[in-house]
Amino acid sequence: MNLKQALEKKGIKGAPKSFDQVGCIAIIEIPEELKRHEKVIGNTFLELHKNIKTVFKKASPRSGQYRLRKLKLIAGANKSITEHKESGCRFLVNVRTCYFSPREGTERMRIAEKVRKGERVMIFFAGMGPSPIIISKKTKASDVIGIEINPACVRYFRRNIALNKTHNIKVIQGDVKKEAKKYYGSCDRVAMPLPETGYKYLSHAIRCLKPKGIVHFYFISHENEINKWKKIVRREASKLKKKAKIKEKKKILPYGPGIYKWRIDFTVF
Ligand SMILES: C[S@@+](CC[C@H](N)C(=O)[O-])C[C@H]1O[C@@H](n2cnc3c(N)ncnc32)[C@H](O)[C@@H]1O
Numbered sequence: 482m483n484l485k486q487a488l489e490k491k492g493i494k495g496a497p498k499s500f501d502q503v504g505c506i507a508i509i510e511i512p513e514e515l516k517r518h519e520k521v522i523g524n525t526f527l528e529l530h531k532n533i534k535t536v537f538k539k540a541s542p543r544s545g546q547y548r549l550r551k552l553k554l555i556a557g558a559n560k561s562i563t564e565h566k567e568s569g570c571r572f573l574v575n576v577r578t579c580y581f582s583p584r585e586g587t588e589r590m591r592i593a594e595k596v597r598k599g600e601r602v603m604i605f606f607a608g609m610g611p612s613p614i615i616i617s618k619k620t621k622a623s624d625v626i627g628i629e630i631n632p633a634c635v636r637y638f639r640r641n642i643a644l645n646k647t648h649n650i651k652v653i654q655g656d657v658k659k660e661a662k663k664y665y666g667s668c669d670r671v672a673m674p675l676p677e678t679g680y681k682y683l684s685h686a687i688r689c690l691k692p693k694g695i696v697h698f699y700f701i702s703h704e705n706e707i708n709k710w711k712k713i714v715r716r717e718a719s720k721l722k723k724k725a726k727i728k729e730k731k732k733i734l735p736y737g738p739g740i741y742k743w744r745i746d747f748t749v750f
Contacts, residue, residue, distance in 0.1 A: 487525045493518050500526075501583055503576055504563025505534040508552065523556025534558050537576070547631040548580045548675075568593075568615050571644050578633035579609045585674070588733050588744070589615050592672055592697060596620040600669035603689050604628070605657045605682060609637035610650070612672060617647040624649045626668075628660045661685040672697040676742050680710075683717040687725075687749055695728065698745045701736050707743065714747055723749040 485496040493515070500509040507526060511519050523536040535558050540551035552561070561577040567586045574581045589612050596602055598621040604612045607627030616625050627650060629635050635654040642650055653660045662685075671686040673679040676699040686696045700710050711727055718725035729746040736742050 482529065484522075484526060484529060487529060488518075488522065491521060491525065493521060497522065502533065503574060503581060503583055504565040505532060506561070506563045506576055507533045507536045508539060508576065509536065510539045511555075519555045527556050535560050535563075537561075543580075547634075548677075549578070552577055567611060568619065570611070570614050570618055570641075572609060572611055572614070572641050573637050573644060574609050575633065575637065579631065579637055580634065581609060581611070584734060586611075590619075591731075592616070593619045595695075596622050596670065599623050601667060601691075602626070603661070603664060603668040603671040603686075605661065605671065605673045605686065606675040606679070607634075607638060607652075608674075609634045610641045610652070612674065613638075613650045613652075614641055614645050614647055617650050618645060622649065624651065626651045626653065626664060628653045628655065628657050630654070630656050657682050657685055661689055664689050666691060669694050670697070671695075674699055676701045680713055680717075683714065684721060687718055687721055687723065690749060692750075693748060695746055695748050698747065699733070700743055700745070701740060702743055703739050704741065705739075710743070710745060714745060718747075718749045721749075725749050 488496050495515055497509045497511055500507050526536050536556040537552035538555045540553040543550045562575045565572045568590050593616045596616055600622045602616055602622050602625045604627045607613055607629045613625040613627040616622055638652050665688045668689040669691055671689050673686055679699055702710055715725045725747045727747045731744045733742040733744055
């Protein structure tokens, strides 16, 4: 029986369409018209998914520099720390204090699959470390650097490195604008997983590259406005007296009607 059918049996019409599972925590979006039934929805959810121990409802959109949202407990244990498994790695995370989206797991693996032997990989906006750790575990990169500003994320990042026994990751707590400078001209690959405002850091990503290095740049855009983003990439390169060559454009995840999260891979020369 699915959630919709189980709720119908209890006299509730309609159900949340999707949910995120992070370890043993479910995070669901409750439509306004179902708000008065949220506790029943949460408890029904627990009855159906025996591996879930806590159900939170999204109580605000993501906001602020740390990209966090308010979560309201609607069923189960009031615990926001859990262990999530992805791509054979283990990640401890506090879903209240750290950004983490299980929906991005496929994309994290796609980036790892591009990494070649001996590369130095830079991950801006590294969160609690999923990308650096997956790259360290699954590839023959020489080293991986992760920069993250949220101290809570950085604490979990360090714990996750220990949990996964990786030995070639450098964790840097701080602002990309300040910390990336130490790595100018030294990276084969820079990923920028901050789609809302990542464009503000393009010049730092470009400056981190070695010759022939690649930037993975994420942004949110309507399908009709991709050219605007290509222009932004070219403009940032030209400000540094370089030319950008776009190598790949990829639609990553839906974001809103006609709007998606995208990735552009480019190099500069
Ligand atoms: C969209 S999340 C991505 C997290 C991680 N890469 C993941 O996939 O789970 C963006 C992260 O960037 C961090 N952040 C935002 N601005 C930053 C900055 N200027 N310097 C370093 N980190 C920043 C936030 O704290 C947040 O954890």
